[in-house]
Amino acid sequence: MIKVGIVGGTGYTGVELLRLLAKHPQAEVNVITSRAEAGIPVSDLYPNLRGHVDLAFTEPDVELLGKCDVVFFATPHGVAQNLMPALLATGTRVIDLSADFRIRDTDLWAHWYDQTHGCPELVSEAVYGLPELNREAIKSARLVACPGCYPTAAQLALMPLLHNALVDPEHLIINAASGATGAGRQAKVGMLLTEISDSFKAYGASGHRHLPEIEQALRDMQPADSAKAQVTFIPHLLPMVRGIHATCYARALAPETLPDLQALFEQHYADEPFVDVMPAGSHPETRSVKGSNVCRISVCQPQGRDTIVVLSVIDNLTRGASGQAVQNMNIMFGLDETAGLDVVALLP
Ligand SMILES: NC(=O)C1=CN([C@@H]2O[C@H](COP(=O)(O)OP(=O)(O)OC[C@H]3O[C@@H](n4cnc5c(N)ncnc54)[C@H](OP(=O)(O)O)[C@@H]3O)[C@@H](O)[C@H]2O)C=CC1
Numbered sequence: 001m002i003k004v005g006i007v008g009g010t011g012y013t014g015v016e017l018l019r020l021l022a023k024h025p026q027a028e029v030n031v032i033t034s035r036a037e038a039g040i041p042v043s044d045l046y047p048n049l050r051g052h053v054d055l056a057f058t059e060p061d062v063e064l065l066g067k068c069d070v071v072f073f074a075t076p077h078g079v080a081q082n083l084m085p086a087l088l089a090t091g092t093r094v095i096d097l098s099a100d101f102r103i104r105d106t107d108l109w110a111h112w113y114d115q116t117h118g119c120p121e122l123v124s125e126a127v128y129g130l131p132e133l134n135r136e137a138i139k140s141a142r143l144v145a146c147p148g149c150y151p152t153a154a155q156l157a158l159m160p161l162l163h164n165a166l167v168d169p170e171h172l173i174i175n176a177a178s179g180a181t182g183a184g185r186q187a188k189v190g191m192l193l194t195e196i197s198d199s200f201k202a203y204g205a206s207g208h209r210h211l212p213e214i215e216q217a218l219r220d221m222q223p224a225d226s227a228k229a230q231v232t233f234i235p236h237l238l239p240m241v242r243g244i245h246a247t248c249y250a251r252a253l254a255p256e257t258l259p260d261l262q263a264l265f266e267q268h269y270a271d272e273p274f275v276d277v278m279p280a281g282s283h284p285e286t287r288s289v290k291g292s293n294v295c296r297i298s299v300c301q302p303q304g305r306d307t308i309v310v311l312s313v314i315d316n317l318t319r320g321a322s323g324q325a326v327q328n329m330n331i332m333f334g335l336d337e338t339a340g341l342d343v344v345a346l347l348p
Pocket residue numbers: 007008009010011012013014033034035036037060073074075076077079097098099147148149181182183184185186316317320321
């Protein structure tokens with residue numbers, strides 16, 4: 001069994017990791033940390049785990065975590081980078097769900113995250129954990145930086161088009177909407193039921209920290225000689241608990257010679273266990289992926305004009321965070337990529 005540690009077990013991504021790993025056939029959680037809840041049994045805080053997880057929270061301790069084969073960080077930005085050098089020195093491998101190691105340009109990171117990076121020397125070693133893009137590099141990585149939730153939905157939607165250089169990479173538009181768990185578990189007035197229910201709004205329209213991350217991966221998936229990316233990204237808050245819906249718009253470079261897009265998408269993702277290209281004319285819905293690691297996609301070309309639209313849905317906590325983190329662990333340890341993730345979405 002792979003010995004797993006989790007730093008930050010009381011947030012939504014931490015408890016989602018526990019839900020998935022509790023049923024993983026080849027991994028067991030040995031250490032789960034929380035400074036505020038140290039000493040408290042996990043199942044006291046999360047009764048859904050009663051009978052499945054027999055552990056208590058402990059203080060984060062590098063020596064204890066270093067005895068694990070792999071450590072997940074489910075902590076706010078800025079935490080993993082401070083513990084990373086000491087932890088990697090113990091020989092354990094790390095999967096970071098935060099944004100600390102996602103952006104290769106540390107000045108750009110500092111600009112968007114409003115703090116100086118605490119561990120710039122390890123940034124270039126980190127592998128961006130989008131398996132459909134970086135599977136080979138993930139296999140041998142010591143440090144995997146899991147993509148953010150909006151980036152995952154948008155990057156999977158646009159990858160077949162950019163990989164085949166079919167659209168203008170400098171005129172991409174991503175309108176995406178997230179459920180409230182995307183904002184984490186901390187108490188904030190703006191996330192109260194009374195503030196968000198029965199309403200819908202955009203936020204961060206003039207700039208959201210996922211923009212540089214989205215653009216970096218959109219460049220990585222293009223042929224090297226033409227890699228550019230300029231994205232207009234507008235996130236929205238949906239009055240629901242889980243799920244992201246991204247509507248992505250791209251302009252065809254040569255509309256008259258476009259291949260059959262449905263066939264292109266189906267072929268691109270034919271061997272991918274966690275991307276489902278839906279039949280032409282489908283409208284994927286967030287509830288069809290609730291609690292599962294699948295990204296459901298559909299592509300269309302409204303009125304046959306030169307704008308291509310790709311619709312993409314994920315569960316922000318599963319494919320957008322903890323499920324993708326477990327998928328990365330499976331790849332790193334040479335396991336069946338779907339181990340512990342063969343879950344049918346909860347519908348309705
Ligand atoms: N929510 C989502 O949909 C997604 C979240 N993410 C990312 O995953 C990470 C976790 O998010 P989320 O689960 O929402 O959690 P929260 O940010 O709500 O939870 C944070 C956890 O980290 C622990 N923690 C906080 N500060 C420290 C510290 N200095 N040292 C050690 N532990 C600390 C907390 O426990 P305690 O303070 O008791 O130690 C708590 O368990 C974030 O970086 C987030 O951006 C990524 C994709 C999607």
